[in-house]
Amino acid sequence: VLQQDFVLHQQEFVLHQQAFVLHQQFFVLQQDFVLHQQDFVLRQQDFVLHPQDFVLRQQDFVLHRQQHLLVQQLDLRVHQQQCFEAHPPYSALIPLLRRKAGLLI
Numbered sequence: 001v002l003q004q005d006f007v008l009h010q011q012e013f014v015l016h017q018q019a020f021v022l023h024q025q026f027f028v029l030q031q032d033f034v035l036h037q038q039d040f041v042l043r044q045q046d047f048v049l050h051p052q053d054f055v056l057r058q059q060d061f062v063l064h065r066q067q068h069l070l071v072q073q074l075d076l077r078v079h080q081q082q083c084f085e086a087h088p089p090y091s092a093l094i095p096l097l098r099r100k101a102g103l104l105i
Contacts, residue, residue, distance in 0.1 A: 084094060
């Protein structure tokens with residue numbers, strides 16, 4: 001009787017251990033499910049942010065292009081001014097051209 005009782009207790013202990021393992025596995029599966037949900041939410045946010053990022057990159061490209069064109073215009077004007085100042089016949093025409101344009105200086 002004692003030996004049967006001991007065997008039953010051992011079997012009960014094994015069943016408890018198996019139940020504990022199953023609970024641990026279930027807990028791990030719950031954590032995995034939560035991580036999958038978080039991943040899904042992050043992918044949704046990424047999907048929303050991608051078009052916004054694309055628009056911002058386009059705007060950035062346009063602004064850089066405008067800046068480049070402005071720098072080119074400024075360089076051209078500086079070059080023209082230097083050419084006028086470097087050649088006296090042209091620099092003598094500047095007041096005449098301004099008068100004709102109505103810019104009396």
